[in-house]
Amino acid sequence: MTKYTVKKYNQNDFAIWNDFVAQAKNATFLFHRDFMEYHRDRFEDFSLLIFEEEKLRAILPANKRENAVYSHQGLTYGGLVYLSKLKAEKVSLILDEILHFLKENKIQTFYYKPIPDFYFSEGNKEIEFFLIKRGAVLERKEMNLAVNLSMPLKISKSKLKHFRRIEKKNDLYIVEEQNFYPFWEKILAPRLLKKFGVKPVHSKGEITLLKSKFPQNIKQFSAYKNDQIIAGITIFETKNVVKSQYGATSKTGEEFRALDFLFINLIQMYNQNGKCFFDMGIVDEDNESGYNEGLLKQKEELGCSVYGQEFYKISIK
Template identity: 70%
Template sequence: MKNYTVKLYQETDYEKWNDFIGQAKNATFLFHRDFMEYHKDRFEDFSLLVYDNEKLVSVLPANKVNDVVYSHQGLTYGGLVYLKKIKGTEVELILDAFFSFLRQNEIKTFYYKPIPAFYLPDGNSEVDFFIFKRGALLEKKEMNLAINMSVSLDISKSKLKHFRRIQEMDLDIIEEEDFKPFWELVLEPRLSEKHNAKPVHNCIEITLLKQNFPNNIKQFSVYYEDEIIAGITIFETDAVVKSQYGATTRKGEELRALDFLFINLIQKYKEEGKLFFDMGIVGDDNEKGYNLGLLKQKEELGCSVYNQDFYKIIL
Protein backbone atom coordinates (compact mmCIF):
# COMPACT_ATOMS: atom_id res chain seq x y z
CA MET A 1 0.00 0.00 0.00
CA LYS A 2 1.27 3.45 -0.89
CA ASN A 3 2.22 5.81 1.91
CA TYR A 4 1.02 9.28 0.98
CA THR A 5 2.25 12.43 2.69
CA VAL A 6 0.17 15.62 2.76
CA LYS A 7 1.77 19.05 3.07
CA LEU A 8 0.41 22.58 3.28
CA TYR A 9 1.19 24.79 0.28
CA GLN A 10 4.06 27.25 0.77
CA GLU A 11 5.24 30.07 -1.48
CA THR A 12 8.31 27.98 -2.36
CA ASP A 13 5.93 25.45 -3.98
CA TYR A 14 4.81 27.99 -6.60
CA GLU A 15 6.62 26.50 -9.61
CA LYS A 16 6.02 22.91 -8.52
CA TRP A 17 2.29 23.57 -8.11
CA ASN A 18 1.91 25.29 -11.48
CA ASP A 19 3.93 22.62 -13.31
CA PHE A 20 1.62 19.99 -11.83
CA ILE A 21 -1.52 21.91 -12.85
CA GLY A 22 -0.17 22.01 -16.42
CA GLN A 23 0.03 18.19 -16.49
CA ALA A 24 -3.07 17.27 -14.48
CA LYS A 25 -6.04 15.32 -15.81
CA ASN A 26 -8.66 17.57 -14.24
CA ALA A 27 -7.33 21.11 -13.93
CA THR A 28 -7.97 24.41 -15.69
CA PHE A 29 -6.12 27.73 -15.59
CA LEU A 30 -8.24 28.76 -12.58
CA PHE A 31 -6.04 26.47 -10.46
CA HIS A 32 -2.81 28.25 -11.47
CA ARG A 33 -1.41 30.17 -8.52
CA ASP A 34 -1.44 33.43 -10.52
CA PHE A 35 -5.20 33.09 -10.80
CA MET A 36 -5.82 31.85 -7.27
CA GLU A 37 -3.77 34.59 -5.68
CA TYR A 38 -5.18 37.70 -7.36
CA HIS A 39 -7.50 37.94 -4.32
CA LYS A 40 -5.30 36.25 -1.72
CA ASP A 41 -5.96 39.07 0.75
CA ARG A 42 -9.58 37.86 0.98
CA PHE A 43 -8.83 34.24 1.84
CA GLU A 44 -6.61 32.28 4.22
CA ASP A 45 -5.05 29.81 1.82
CA PHE A 46 -5.09 26.18 2.92
CA SER A 47 -4.12 24.49 -0.33
CA LEU A 48 -2.64 21.03 0.03
CA LEU A 49 -0.12 18.87 -1.82
CA VAL A 50 0.10 15.06 -1.66
CA TYR A 51 3.34 13.17 -2.21
CA ASP A 52 4.08 9.54 -2.92
CA ASN A 53 7.57 9.51 -1.40
CA GLU A 54 9.12 12.54 -3.15
CA LYS A 55 6.74 12.60 -6.11
CA LEU A 56 3.84 15.07 -6.20
CA VAL A 57 0.69 13.12 -7.14
CA SER A 58 -2.21 15.41 -6.20
CA VAL A 59 -3.13 18.93 -5.08
CA LEU A 60 -6.21 20.54 -3.58
CA PRO A 61 -6.92 24.28 -4.04
CA ALA A 62 -8.48 25.29 -0.72
CA ASN A 63 -8.93 27.99 1.90
CA LYS A 64 -9.71 27.92 5.61
CA VAL A 65 -12.12 29.81 7.88
CA ASN A 66 -11.59 28.89 11.55
CA ASP A 67 -11.99 25.08 11.70
CA VAL A 68 -13.66 24.77 8.27
CA VAL A 69 -11.84 24.09 4.98
CA TYR A 70 -13.41 24.94 1.64
CA SER A 71 -12.70 23.72 -1.84
CA HIS A 72 -11.50 27.21 -2.63
CA GLN A 73 -14.24 29.81 -2.14
CA GLY A 74 -12.55 32.18 -4.57
CA LEU A 75 -12.96 29.75 -7.48
CA THR A 76 -16.07 28.82 -9.46
CA TYR A 77 -15.19 25.14 -9.05
CA GLY A 78 -12.39 23.14 -7.49
CA GLY A 79 -11.74 19.68 -6.16
CA LEU A 80 -9.01 17.11 -5.95
CA VAL A 81 -6.52 17.48 -8.82
CA TYR A 82 -4.46 14.51 -10.02
CA LEU A 83 -2.68 13.04 -13.02
CA LYS A 84 -4.41 10.99 -15.71
CA LYS A 85 -2.47 7.83 -14.80
CA ILE A 86 -3.80 7.90 -11.21
CA LYS A 87 -6.39 5.13 -10.92
CA GLY A 88 -9.56 4.96 -8.82
CA THR A 89 -8.07 2.97 -5.96
CA GLU A 90 -5.24 5.50 -5.68
CA VAL A 91 -7.70 8.40 -5.69
CA GLU A 92 -9.44 6.76 -2.73
CA LEU A 93 -6.17 6.49 -0.79
CA ILE A 94 -5.22 10.08 -1.65
CA LEU A 95 -8.61 11.29 -0.43
CA ASP A 96 -8.17 9.39 2.84
CA ALA A 97 -4.73 10.99 3.25
CA PHE A 98 -6.35 14.43 2.82
CA PHE A 99 -9.03 13.67 5.39
CA SER A 100 -6.47 12.34 7.85
CA PHE A 101 -4.42 15.54 7.46
CA LEU A 102 -7.50 17.71 8.00
CA ARG A 103 -8.42 15.82 11.19
CA GLN A 104 -4.86 16.08 12.50
CA ASN A 105 -5.12 19.85 12.00
CA GLU A 106 -8.42 19.97 13.93
CA ILE A 107 -10.54 20.74 10.89
CA LYS A 108 -14.18 19.90 11.64
CA THR A 109 -15.88 20.39 8.26
CA PHE A 110 -14.86 20.24 4.61
CA TYR A 111 -16.90 21.78 1.77
CA TYR A 112 -16.23 20.31 -1.65
CA LYS A 113 -17.32 21.63 -5.08
CA PRO A 114 -16.07 19.51 -7.98
CA ILE A 115 -15.54 20.89 -11.45
CA PRO A 116 -18.63 20.27 -13.66
CA ALA A 117 -18.29 16.98 -15.51
CA PHE A 118 -18.54 18.48 -19.02
CA TYR A 119 -15.19 20.25 -18.51
CA LEU A 120 -13.40 16.89 -18.43
CA PRO A 121 -13.82 14.50 -21.38
CA ASP A 122 -11.69 11.90 -19.56
CA GLY A 123 -14.07 11.77 -16.60
CA ASN A 124 -13.67 13.00 -13.03
CA SER A 125 -16.28 11.31 -10.84
CA GLU A 126 -14.12 9.07 -8.67
CA VAL A 127 -13.97 11.56 -5.81
CA ASP A 128 -17.75 12.08 -5.82
CA PHE A 129 -18.22 8.36 -5.24
CA PHE A 130 -15.60 8.05 -2.52
CA ILE A 131 -16.71 11.10 -0.52
CA PHE A 132 -20.30 9.83 -0.65
CA LYS A 133 -19.10 6.52 0.80
CA ARG A 134 -17.42 8.51 3.58
CA GLY A 135 -20.60 10.27 4.60
CA ALA A 136 -20.58 13.39 2.43
CA LEU A 137 -23.91 15.18 2.21
CA LEU A 138 -25.15 16.87 -0.96
CA GLU A 139 -25.55 20.34 0.53
CA LYS A 140 -26.58 22.15 -2.64
CA LYS A 141 -27.31 21.38 -6.28
CA GLU A 142 -27.31 24.03 -8.99
CA MET A 143 -28.48 23.94 -12.59
CA ASN A 144 -25.47 24.72 -14.78
CA LEU A 145 -26.54 25.70 -18.30
CA ALA A 146 -24.24 24.69 -21.15
CA ILE A 147 -24.32 23.95 -24.87
CA ASN A 148 -22.95 20.66 -26.15
CA MET A 149 -21.07 21.86 -29.23
CA SER A 150 -20.50 18.37 -30.63
CA VAL A 151 -24.14 18.12 -31.73
CA SER A 152 -26.33 20.39 -33.85
CA LEU A 153 -27.10 23.74 -32.28
CA ASP A 154 -30.66 24.09 -30.96
CA ILE A 155 -31.18 27.85 -30.82
CA SER A 156 -34.86 28.84 -30.68
CA LYS A 157 -36.58 30.06 -33.83
CA SER A 158 -37.44 33.40 -32.21
CA LYS A 159 -33.80 34.00 -31.24
CA LEU A 160 -32.65 33.18 -34.77
CA LYS A 161 -35.35 35.39 -36.30
CA HIS A 162 -34.17 38.38 -34.27
CA PHE A 163 -30.55 37.44 -34.97
CA ARG A 164 -31.11 37.60 -38.74
CA ARG A 165 -32.85 40.97 -38.35
CA ILE A 166 -30.02 42.37 -36.20
CA GLN A 167 -27.42 41.16 -38.72
CA GLU A 168 -28.74 43.78 -41.12
CA MET A 169 -27.96 46.56 -38.64
CA ASP A 170 -24.59 48.23 -38.33
CA LEU A 171 -23.39 46.44 -35.17
CA ASP A 172 -19.68 45.81 -34.68
CA ILE A 173 -18.26 42.98 -32.56
CA ILE A 174 -14.78 43.82 -31.28
CA GLU A 175 -12.38 41.69 -29.25
CA GLU A 176 -10.89 44.22 -26.85
CA GLU A 177 -7.76 44.27 -24.76
CA ASP A 178 -9.11 47.09 -22.58
CA PHE A 179 -11.83 46.02 -20.13
CA LYS A 180 -12.70 49.56 -19.03
CA PRO A 181 -15.41 50.34 -21.61
CA PHE A 182 -17.38 47.20 -20.77
CA TRP A 183 -16.77 47.33 -17.02
CA GLU A 184 -17.43 51.03 -16.49
CA LEU A 185 -20.10 51.73 -19.11
CA VAL A 186 -22.05 48.45 -19.20
CA LEU A 187 -21.34 45.78 -16.58
CA GLU A 188 -21.02 47.78 -13.36
CA PRO A 189 -23.94 50.16 -14.09
CA ARG A 190 -26.28 47.31 -15.06
CA LEU A 191 -25.40 45.12 -12.08
CA SER A 192 -25.90 48.07 -9.77
CA GLU A 193 -29.19 49.06 -11.39
CA LYS A 194 -30.75 45.61 -11.68
CA HIS A 195 -29.30 43.72 -8.71
CA ASN A 196 -27.62 46.32 -6.48
CA ALA A 197 -24.46 44.25 -6.94
CA LYS A 198 -20.90 44.45 -8.22
CA PRO A 199 -18.96 42.02 -10.42
CA VAL A 200 -16.78 39.53 -8.52
CA HIS A 201 -13.71 40.94 -10.28
CA ASN A 202 -13.12 44.68 -10.42
CA CYS A 203 -11.63 46.20 -13.55
CA ILE A 204 -8.07 46.22 -12.17
CA GLU A 205 -8.32 42.54 -11.18
CA ILE A 206 -9.71 41.33 -14.51
CA THR A 207 -7.06 43.36 -16.35
CA LEU A 208 -4.31 41.73 -14.27
CA LEU A 209 -5.77 38.28 -14.89
CA LYS A 210 -5.92 39.01 -18.62
CA GLN A 211 -2.23 39.93 -18.54
CA ASN A 212 -1.42 36.65 -16.78
CA PHE A 213 -3.70 34.51 -18.96
CA PRO A 214 -3.95 36.26 -22.36
CA ASN A 215 -5.07 33.10 -24.18
CA ASN A 216 -7.73 32.19 -21.61
CA ILE A 217 -9.47 35.47 -20.80
CA LYS A 218 -11.06 37.50 -23.60
CA GLN A 219 -13.42 40.44 -23.90
CA PHE A 220 -15.90 40.73 -26.77
CA SER A 221 -17.96 43.91 -27.04
CA VAL A 222 -20.74 45.14 -29.33
CA TYR A 223 -20.67 48.72 -30.60
CA TYR A 224 -23.48 50.64 -32.30
CA GLU A 225 -22.72 54.06 -33.78
CA ASP A 226 -19.39 54.05 -31.90
CA GLU A 227 -21.13 53.39 -28.56
CA ILE A 228 -20.60 50.20 -26.56
CA ILE A 229 -23.99 48.56 -25.92
CA ALA A 230 -23.15 44.99 -24.81
CA GLY A 231 -20.29 42.68 -23.94
CA ILE A 232 -19.30 39.19 -22.84
CA THR A 233 -16.16 38.28 -20.90
CA ILE A 234 -14.94 34.81 -21.84
CA PHE A 235 -12.94 32.31 -19.74
CA GLU A 236 -11.55 29.76 -22.21
CA THR A 237 -10.06 26.32 -21.49
CA ASP A 238 -8.96 23.60 -23.92
CA ALA A 239 -12.41 22.03 -24.11
CA VAL A 240 -14.83 24.64 -22.74
CA VAL A 241 -15.59 28.32 -23.21
CA LYS A 242 -17.43 30.04 -20.36
CA SER A 243 -19.33 33.32 -20.45
CA GLN A 244 -18.05 34.69 -17.15
CA TYR A 245 -19.82 38.03 -17.54
CA GLY A 246 -22.48 39.20 -19.95
CA ALA A 247 -24.35 42.50 -19.85
CA THR A 248 -26.05 45.08 -22.05
CA THR A 249 -27.06 48.71 -21.83
CA ARG A 250 -30.71 49.74 -22.21
CA LYS A 251 -30.02 50.57 -25.84
CA GLY A 252 -28.41 47.17 -26.27
CA GLU A 253 -31.45 45.58 -24.70
CA GLU A 254 -33.72 47.27 -27.24
CA LEU A 255 -31.52 46.00 -30.08
CA ARG A 256 -31.10 42.49 -28.54
CA ALA A 257 -27.34 43.04 -28.79
CA LEU A 258 -26.47 40.45 -26.11
CA ASP A 259 -28.27 37.64 -27.96
CA PHE A 260 -26.57 38.82 -31.15
CA LEU A 261 -23.17 38.53 -29.46
CA PHE A 262 -23.93 35.18 -27.83
CA ILE A 263 -25.02 33.58 -31.10
CA ASN A 264 -21.93 34.87 -32.90
CA LEU A 265 -19.65 33.53 -30.15
CA ILE A 266 -21.45 30.18 -30.02
CA GLN A 267 -20.92 29.76 -33.77
CA LYS A 268 -17.31 30.96 -33.55
CA TYR A 269 -16.32 28.52 -30.83
CA LYS A 270 -18.21 25.62 -32.37
CA GLU A 271 -16.20 26.15 -35.57
CA GLU A 272 -13.01 26.23 -33.48
CA GLY A 273 -13.84 22.81 -32.02
CA LYS A 274 -14.74 23.63 -28.42
CA LEU A 275 -16.76 20.87 -26.77
CA PHE A 276 -19.04 22.99 -24.56
CA PHE A 277 -20.16 26.59 -24.16
CA ASP A 278 -20.77 27.12 -20.43
CA MET A 279 -23.29 29.84 -19.51
CA GLY A 280 -23.12 29.26 -15.77
CA ILE A 281 -25.70 28.60 -13.10
CA VAL A 282 -29.16 30.13 -12.79
CA GLY A 283 -29.47 30.01 -9.00
CA ASP A 284 -31.61 32.54 -7.12
CA ASP A 285 -32.64 33.25 -3.55
CA ASN A 286 -36.35 33.05 -4.42
CA GLU A 287 -38.59 30.19 -3.28
CA LYS A 288 -38.00 28.25 -6.50
CA GLY A 289 -34.25 28.39 -6.03
CA TYR A 290 -33.58 29.46 -9.61
CA ASN A 291 -34.09 32.42 -11.92
CA LEU A 292 -36.87 31.49 -14.34
CA GLY A 293 -36.00 34.26 -16.81
CA LEU A 294 -32.32 33.28 -16.97
CA LEU A 295 -33.20 29.61 -17.39
CA LYS A 296 -35.54 30.40 -20.29
CA GLN A 297 -33.06 32.75 -21.95
CA LYS A 298 -30.21 30.24 -21.82
CA GLU A 299 -32.36 27.33 -22.96
CA GLU A 300 -33.51 29.41 -25.94
CA LEU A 301 -29.83 29.92 -26.84
CA GLY A 302 -29.44 26.13 -27.00
CA CYS A 303 -28.33 25.26 -23.48
CA SER A 304 -29.16 22.07 -21.61
CA VAL A 305 -29.07 21.59 -17.85
CA TYR A 306 -26.04 19.96 -16.21
CA ASN A 307 -25.41 19.46 -12.51
CA GLN A 308 -23.10 21.48 -10.35
CA ASP A 309 -23.01 19.82 -6.94
CA PHE A 310 -21.75 21.07 -3.59
CA TYR A 311 -20.86 18.63 -0.81
CA LYS A 312 -20.38 18.92 2.95
CA ILE A 313 -18.25 16.43 4.87
CA ILE A 314 -18.24 16.33 8.67
CA LEU A 315 -14.79 15.15 9.75
Protein backbone atom coordinates in the same frame (compact mmCIF):
# COMPACT_ATOMS: atom_id res chain seq x y z
CA MET B 1 1.07 -0.28 1.14
CA THR B 2 1.34 3.08 -0.68
CA LYS B 3 2.29 5.88 1.68
CA TYR B 4 1.08 9.41 1.01
CA THR B 5 2.12 12.66 2.68
CA VAL B 6 -0.04 15.78 2.76
CA LYS B 7 1.40 19.28 3.20
CA LYS B 8 0.04 22.81 3.01
CA TYR B 9 1.02 24.94 0.06
CA ASN B 10 3.59 27.69 0.57
CA GLN B 11 5.32 30.09 -1.83
CA ASN B 12 8.23 27.68 -2.32
CA ASP B 13 5.79 25.31 -4.01
CA PHE B 14 4.82 27.85 -6.71
CA ALA B 15 6.69 26.19 -9.58
CA ILE B 16 5.91 22.56 -8.71
CA TRP B 17 2.22 23.43 -8.24
CA ASN B 18 1.93 25.16 -11.62
CA ASP B 19 3.89 22.42 -13.40
CA PHE B 20 1.43 19.89 -12.01
CA VAL B 21 -1.59 21.97 -13.10
CA ALA B 22 -0.18 22.01 -16.65
CA GLN B 23 -0.08 18.18 -16.73
CA ALA B 24 -3.21 17.25 -14.78
CA LYS B 25 -6.22 15.61 -16.40
CA ASN B 26 -8.75 17.81 -14.58
CA ALA B 27 -7.22 21.26 -14.17
CA THR B 28 -7.83 24.61 -15.84
CA PHE B 29 -5.95 27.90 -15.71
CA LEU B 30 -8.07 28.92 -12.70
CA PHE B 31 -5.88 26.58 -10.60
CA HIS B 32 -2.64 28.31 -11.63
CA ARG B 33 -1.24 30.19 -8.64
CA ASP B 34 -1.14 33.44 -10.63
CA PHE B 35 -4.92 33.20 -10.91
CA MET B 36 -5.60 31.95 -7.40
CA GLU B 37 -3.50 34.60 -5.73
CA TYR B 38 -4.97 37.73 -7.29
CA HIS B 39 -7.44 37.75 -4.36
CA ARG B 40 -5.26 36.17 -1.69
CA ASP B 41 -6.08 39.03 0.70
CA ARG B 42 -9.73 37.82 0.78
CA PHE B 43 -9.08 34.17 1.60
CA GLU B 44 -6.93 32.22 4.04
CA ASP B 45 -5.26 29.77 1.69
CA PHE B 46 -5.32 26.13 2.75
CA SER B 47 -4.29 24.49 -0.52
CA LEU B 48 -2.77 21.03 -0.19
CA LEU B 49 -0.14 19.00 -2.02
CA ILE B 50 -0.18 15.21 -1.75
CA PHE B 51 3.04 13.29 -2.29
CA GLU B 52 3.85 9.63 -2.74
CA GLU B 53 7.36 9.58 -1.31
CA GLU B 54 8.94 12.49 -3.23
CA LYS B 55 6.53 12.48 -6.19
CA LEU B 56 3.63 14.90 -6.31
CA ARG B 57 0.45 12.91 -7.01
CA ALA B 58 -2.38 15.39 -6.41
CA ILE B 59 -3.18 18.93 -5.36
CA LEU B 60 -6.26 20.51 -3.76
CA PRO B 61 -6.95 24.23 -4.25
CA ALA B 62 -8.60 25.23 -0.97
CA ASN B 63 -9.15 27.92 1.61
CA LYS B 64 -9.94 27.91 5.32
CA ARG B 65 -12.63 29.80 7.21
CA GLU B 66 -12.83 29.26 10.97
CA ASN B 67 -12.99 25.46 11.46
CA ALA B 68 -13.96 24.60 7.89
CA VAL B 69 -11.98 24.00 4.69
CA TYR B 70 -13.48 24.70 1.27
CA SER B 71 -12.34 23.58 -2.16
CA HIS B 72 -11.69 27.09 -2.99
CA GLN B 73 -14.45 29.67 -2.41
CA GLY B 74 -12.66 32.15 -4.64
CA LEU B 75 -12.92 29.88 -7.68
CA THR B 76 -15.94 29.01 -9.83
CA TYR B 77 -15.14 25.33 -9.29
CA GLY B 78 -12.50 23.26 -7.55
CA GLY B 79 -11.79 19.74 -6.43
CA LEU B 80 -8.91 17.31 -6.22
CA VAL B 81 -6.53 17.65 -9.18
CA TYR B 82 -4.51 14.67 -10.43
CA LEU B 83 -2.96 13.01 -13.47
CA SER B 84 -4.88 10.67 -15.78
CA LYS B 85 -2.65 7.72 -14.81
CA LEU B 86 -3.78 7.91 -11.16
CA LYS B 87 -6.21 5.03 -10.64
CA ALA B 88 -9.40 5.21 -8.59
CA GLU B 89 -8.04 3.05 -5.76
CA LYS B 90 -5.24 5.56 -5.19
CA VAL B 91 -7.68 8.46 -5.28
CA SER B 92 -9.46 6.71 -2.41
CA LEU B 93 -6.22 6.42 -0.42
CA ILE B 94 -5.38 10.07 -1.09
CA LEU B 95 -8.81 11.16 0.14
CA ASP B 96 -8.23 9.24 3.38
CA GLU B 97 -4.92 11.05 3.89
CA ILE B 98 -6.54 14.42 3.22
CA LEU B 99 -9.31 13.75 5.73
CA HIS B 100 -6.73 12.59 8.29
CA PHE B 101 -4.67 15.74 7.68
CA LEU B 102 -7.75 17.94 8.14
CA LYS B 103 -8.58 16.17 11.39
CA GLU B 104 -5.03 16.67 12.69
CA ASN B 105 -5.40 20.38 11.90
CA LYS B 106 -8.65 20.56 13.90
CA ILE B 107 -10.84 21.08 10.82
CA GLN B 108 -14.43 20.09 11.56
CA THR B 109 -16.03 20.36 8.11
CA PHE B 110 -14.83 19.94 4.53
CA TYR B 111 -16.83 21.48 1.66
CA TYR B 112 -16.11 20.06 -1.78
CA LYS B 113 -17.08 21.75 -5.08
CA PRO B 114 -16.05 19.68 -8.14
CA ILE B 115 -15.70 20.90 -11.70
CA PRO B 116 -18.80 20.25 -13.85
CA ASP B 117 -18.47 16.97 -15.73
CA PHE B 118 -18.50 18.46 -19.22
CA TYR B 119 -15.13 20.17 -18.70
CA PHE B 120 -13.19 16.91 -19.08
CA SER B 121 -13.62 14.04 -21.52
CA GLU B 122 -11.70 11.58 -19.30
CA GLY B 123 -14.16 11.65 -16.40
CA ASN B 124 -13.71 13.18 -12.98
CA LYS B 125 -16.09 11.45 -10.56
CA GLU B 126 -13.84 9.17 -8.51
CA ILE B 127 -13.49 11.33 -5.43
CA GLU B 128 -17.20 12.13 -5.26
CA PHE B 129 -17.97 8.41 -5.03
CA PHE B 130 -15.43 7.97 -2.23
CA LEU B 131 -16.65 11.09 -0.40
CA ILE B 132 -20.18 9.67 -0.26
CA LYS B 133 -18.82 6.34 1.02
CA ARG B 134 -17.13 8.21 3.86
CA GLY B 135 -20.27 10.02 4.95
CA ALA B 136 -20.36 13.12 2.76
CA VAL B 137 -23.75 14.55 1.86
CA LEU B 138 -24.84 16.39 -1.26
CA GLU B 139 -25.39 19.75 0.40
CA ARG B 140 -26.93 21.34 -2.66
CA LYS B 141 -27.10 21.02 -6.42
CA GLU B 142 -27.39 23.84 -8.92
CA MET B 143 -28.39 23.92 -12.57
CA ASN B 144 -25.40 24.71 -14.78
CA LEU B 145 -26.44 25.71 -18.29
CA ALA B 146 -24.17 24.84 -21.21
CA VAL B 147 -24.33 24.36 -24.97
CA ASN B 148 -22.93 21.05 -26.22
CA LEU B 149 -21.04 22.24 -29.30
CA SER B 150 -20.50 18.70 -30.57
CA MET B 151 -24.25 18.40 -31.19
CA PRO B 152 -26.42 20.32 -33.68
CA LEU B 153 -27.11 23.77 -32.23
CA LYS B 154 -30.59 24.18 -30.73
CA ILE B 155 -31.01 27.97 -30.72
CA SER B 156 -34.71 28.87 -30.67
CA LYS B 157 -36.39 30.00 -33.89
CA SER B 158 -37.39 33.33 -32.36
CA LYS B 159 -33.82 34.16 -31.30
CA LEU B 160 -32.46 33.14 -34.70
CA LYS B 161 -35.10 35.28 -36.42
CA HIS B 162 -34.07 38.38 -34.46
CA PHE B 163 -30.39 37.52 -34.91
CA ARG B 164 -30.72 37.32 -38.72
CA ARG B 165 -32.69 40.56 -38.81
CA ILE B 166 -29.97 42.38 -36.85
CA GLU B 167 -27.25 40.73 -38.91
CA LYS B 168 -28.96 41.76 -42.14
CA LYS B 169 -29.38 45.38 -41.04
CA ASN B 170 -25.70 45.46 -40.09
CA ASP B 171 -26.52 47.81 -37.20
CA LEU B 172 -24.19 46.14 -34.72
CA TYR B 173 -20.58 45.08 -34.89
CA ILE B 174 -18.44 43.02 -32.52
CA VAL B 175 -15.00 43.94 -31.18
CA GLU B 176 -12.57 41.75 -29.29
CA GLU B 177 -11.29 44.29 -26.78
CA GLN B 178 -7.89 44.43 -25.14
CA ASN B 179 -9.04 47.14 -22.74
CA PHE B 180 -11.74 46.21 -20.21
CA TYR B 181 -12.61 49.84 -19.45
CA PRO B 182 -15.56 50.27 -21.90
CA PHE B 183 -17.43 47.15 -20.74
CA TRP B 184 -16.60 47.38 -17.03
CA GLU B 185 -17.23 51.10 -16.55
CA LYS B 186 -20.00 51.79 -19.06
CA ILE B 187 -22.02 48.55 -19.02
CA LEU B 188 -21.20 45.89 -16.40
CA ALA B 189 -20.64 47.85 -13.19
CA PRO B 190 -23.57 50.28 -13.67
CA ARG B 191 -25.90 47.44 -14.66
CA LEU B 192 -25.02 45.25 -11.68
CA LEU B 193 -25.31 48.18 -9.30
CA LYS B 194 -28.71 49.25 -10.62
CA LYS B 195 -30.27 45.78 -10.87
CA PHE B 196 -28.72 43.98 -7.89
CA GLY B 197 -26.88 46.58 -5.82
CA VAL B 198 -23.57 44.74 -6.23
CA LYS B 199 -20.20 45.16 -7.92
CA PRO B 200 -18.54 42.67 -10.31
CA VAL B 201 -16.63 39.93 -8.46
CA HIS B 202 -13.49 41.10 -10.27
CA SER B 203 -12.59 44.79 -10.23
CA LYS B 204 -11.46 46.33 -13.51
CA GLY B 205 -7.89 46.29 -12.19
CA GLU B 206 -8.10 42.62 -11.23
CA ILE B 207 -9.52 41.44 -14.56
CA THR B 208 -6.90 43.52 -16.38
CA LEU B 209 -4.15 41.90 -14.31
CA LEU B 210 -5.53 38.42 -14.94
CA LYS B 211 -5.80 39.14 -18.68
CA SER B 212 -2.12 40.14 -18.71
CA LYS B 213 -1.18 36.81 -17.11
CA PHE B 214 -3.60 34.65 -19.15
CA PRO B 215 -4.02 36.45 -22.49
CA GLN B 216 -5.12 33.29 -24.35
CA ASN B 217 -7.68 32.34 -21.71
CA ILE B 218 -9.43 35.60 -20.82
CA LYS B 219 -11.12 37.54 -23.63
CA GLN B 220 -13.55 40.43 -23.89
CA PHE B 221 -16.07 40.67 -26.71
CA SER B 222 -18.25 43.77 -27.00
CA ALA B 223 -21.13 44.83 -29.26
CA TYR B 224 -21.13 48.38 -30.61
CA LYS B 225 -23.69 50.55 -32.39
CA ASN B 226 -22.60 53.87 -33.87
CA ASP B 227 -19.27 53.53 -32.03
CA GLN B 228 -21.08 53.20 -28.70
CA ILE B 229 -20.70 50.05 -26.60
CA ILE B 230 -24.10 48.53 -25.80
CA ALA B 231 -23.26 44.99 -24.58
CA GLY B 232 -20.37 42.74 -23.67
CA ILE B 233 -19.38 39.21 -22.71
CA THR B 234 -16.20 38.28 -20.84
CA ILE B 235 -14.96 34.82 -21.78
CA PHE B 236 -12.85 32.39 -19.74
CA GLU B 237 -11.48 29.92 -22.29
CA THR B 238 -10.05 26.48 -21.42
CA LYS B 239 -8.95 23.58 -23.61
CA ASN B 240 -12.42 22.17 -24.25
CA VAL B 241 -14.80 24.75 -22.77
CA VAL B 242 -15.53 28.45 -23.04
CA LYS B 243 -17.38 30.10 -20.16
CA SER B 244 -19.27 33.38 -20.24
CA GLN B 245 -17.96 34.78 -16.97
CA TYR B 246 -19.78 38.10 -17.36
CA GLY B 247 -22.51 39.22 -19.74
CA ALA B 248 -24.40 42.49 -19.62
CA THR B 249 -26.15 45.02 -21.82
CA SER B 250 -27.28 48.63 -21.67
CA LYS B 251 -30.87 49.79 -22.13
CA THR B 252 -30.07 50.50 -25.77
CA GLY B 253 -28.55 47.05 -26.03
CA GLU B 254 -31.78 45.53 -24.75
CA GLU B 255 -33.75 47.24 -27.52
CA PHE B 256 -31.44 45.73 -30.13
CA ARG B 257 -31.11 42.32 -28.41
CA ALA B 258 -27.37 42.93 -28.41
CA LEU B 259 -26.56 40.31 -25.78
CA ASP B 260 -28.30 37.57 -27.77
CA PHE B 261 -26.48 38.83 -30.87
CA LEU B 262 -23.16 38.47 -29.05
CA PHE B 263 -23.97 35.05 -27.61
CA ILE B 264 -25.06 33.57 -30.94
CA ASN B 265 -21.99 34.93 -32.73
CA LEU B 266 -19.70 33.51 -30.03
CA ILE B 267 -21.48 30.14 -29.93
CA GLN B 268 -21.06 29.84 -33.69
CA MET B 269 -17.44 31.00 -33.59
CA TYR B 270 -16.39 28.58 -30.86
CA ASN B 271 -18.35 25.79 -32.52
CA GLN B 272 -16.27 26.36 -35.66
CA ASN B 273 -13.09 26.55 -33.54
CA GLY B 274 -13.67 23.01 -32.23
CA LYS B 275 -14.56 23.71 -28.61
CA CYS B 276 -16.74 21.09 -26.91
CA PHE B 277 -18.99 23.20 -24.65
CA PHE B 278 -20.09 26.78 -24.16
CA ASP B 279 -20.70 27.18 -20.41
CA MET B 280 -23.23 29.88 -19.46
CA GLY B 281 -23.05 29.24 -15.73
CA ILE B 282 -25.64 28.66 -13.06
CA VAL B 283 -29.13 30.15 -12.75
CA ASP B 284 -29.64 29.81 -8.99
CA GLU B 285 -31.51 32.47 -7.05
CA ASP B 286 -32.62 32.87 -3.46
CA ASN B 287 -36.35 32.50 -4.09
CA GLU B 288 -39.05 29.88 -3.65
CA SER B 289 -38.19 27.96 -6.82
CA GLY B 290 -34.43 28.21 -6.22
CA TYR B 291 -33.61 29.51 -9.68
CA ASN B 292 -34.10 32.52 -11.93
CA GLU B 293 -36.86 31.56 -14.37
CA GLY B 294 -35.99 34.32 -16.84
CA LEU B 295 -32.33 33.36 -16.98
CA LEU B 296 -33.16 29.68 -17.38
CA LYS B 297 -35.52 30.43 -20.27
CA GLN B 298 -33.03 32.75 -21.97
CA LYS B 299 -30.19 30.25 -21.78
CA GLU B 300 -32.32 27.32 -22.94
CA GLU B 301 -33.47 29.40 -25.93
CA LEU B 302 -29.79 29.97 -26.75
CA GLY B 303 -29.37 26.20 -27.00
CA CYS B 304 -28.25 25.31 -23.48
CA SER B 305 -28.99 22.05 -21.73
CA VAL B 306 -29.03 21.60 -17.97
CA TYR B 307 -25.98 20.05 -16.29
CA GLY B 308 -25.35 19.66 -12.58
CA GLN B 309 -23.05 21.62 -10.29
CA GLU B 310 -22.75 19.66 -7.05
CA PHE B 311 -21.66 20.83 -3.60
CA TYR B 312 -20.64 18.22 -1.02
CA LYS B 313 -20.16 18.49 2.73
CA ILE B 314 -18.42 16.04 5.02
CA SER B 315 -17.96 16.24 8.80
CA ILE B 316 -14.45 15.35 9.90
CA LYS B 317 -14.52 12.63 12.55
